[in-house]
Amino acid sequence: MMQISRLTQVEPRTVWRHEALNFTPWLASQLDHLGGAIGEELELLGSETAVGPFSADIVARNKRGETVLIENQLEKSDHTHLGQLMTYLAGLEARTIVWVSTRFQAEHVSALRWLNDHTPPDFRFFAVELRVIRIGDSPVAPIFDVVVQPNDFEREIKVAKAEAMARTDSRNRDFWTLYLERHPDDAALGIKANNSNNHWLPVQGNILVGTWLAKGCGVYVRGKASIPIEAVVAELAPHRERLEAALGVPLQSGKESEKTWLLIQQGIMLTDRGRWPDAIDWMHGRIHLTLRALRDALSADTFGADLPDSAA
Known part of the structure; x- marks a missing residue:
């Protein structure tokens, strides 16, 4: 054996x-x-x-x-x-x-x-x-x-994520800096030259107008942090036709991941920096148009009374 x-x-x-x-x-x-x-x-x-x-x-x-x-x-x-x-x-x-x-x-x-x-x-x-x-x-x-x-693989992922985040932060800061150079009065609304993807601009009560930057730019409507989107929908429901006519978008969210957003308005892609002035002017116009449409629908006459005529 x-x-x-x-x-x-x-x-x-x-x-x-x-x-x-x-x-x-x-x-x-x-x-x-x-x-x-x-x-x-x-x-x-x-x-x-x-x-x-x-x-x-x-x-x-x-x-x-x-x-x-x-x-x-x-x-x-x-x-x-x-x-x-x-x-x-x-x-x-x-x-x-x-x-x-x-x-x-x-x-x-x-x-x-x-x-x-x-x-x-x-x-x-x-x-x-x-x-x-x-x-x-x-x-x-x-x-x-x-x-x-x-763990080199995990480290490479962490480094790649950090580098991507740094590039995104730099891109966002450059975008908002140029935005305020073209439309300095919008600083009064809450637009800042920072690295944020979003700015939330108060309208009335629980309603906010939001901006976002990703591959493209956009404007949307949401509630304050503690307010469920259902409450925003209920508040805006009586004004659906008026808002949809003014903004040209349906009073609803887009993709499944956007269920906390309403009236989503998507603008120009940001991959080409040469198009940033067009994207910024588009966003400026949509911000003011959305603020005016909501103010008018909600009879918020005291908010935005001093907005520039270009927002009309």
Whole structure:
């Protein structure tokens, strides 16, 4: 019959008696093994490298030419080593940080995950747990288990979203700045040169006129934040024909995602900045036309009495 042995765990301290004298030199000679675990090709630059009055365990270089800091311990993770990592990180200008320990405490796992989530994408933090095993009477074999690693896919998504948001914010701010340059009196209505997609302009009671920017621009009607759209519909229902005739759009919402909006008026696309003056003039006209139509329908004679004649 085939002989089958049992895998057993070996206490690392029985293999490496002293961390600095035994374990660190061994780990420095096994960078191909450690690098394979974290997905990096590592070249040894030095061990016990001076960083001010301290010494970093192992310093390596990856194939991108970046400095890799490796801090190792033959005990469970502790705050001292976490602090050393931060000290050496600054002193060596490392971008990849690998912390090797025989057991990671939950708070240190959380700390490294937080660093992966909140540092620039070229910084990468790894927590690698060392296990030592033996099968029967075989020589011992070290195993590197990666406990924490940067999720490059998620980081790329976060970076892409942040960049897209920054571009949108910049686009919106540029649009509203140009808007107020062309129609400065509309600042009195509540239009601001900010990065917002929307401005909500009060009409009367619970009714607001809203503006929006996305791929295109538009004007719509909604209620205040605490007012359900059904209440707005009920308030405007007696004036349906008058409003629809004045604005040329039905007294209803558009797509399913627009069920909190009414009288949606869609204007010019904003992908071509050369058309922004036309889009702005369209929006200016529709804002004032909508305000006047609602004011007239609701007999809000006190609101908009000083609106420019161009709104007619």
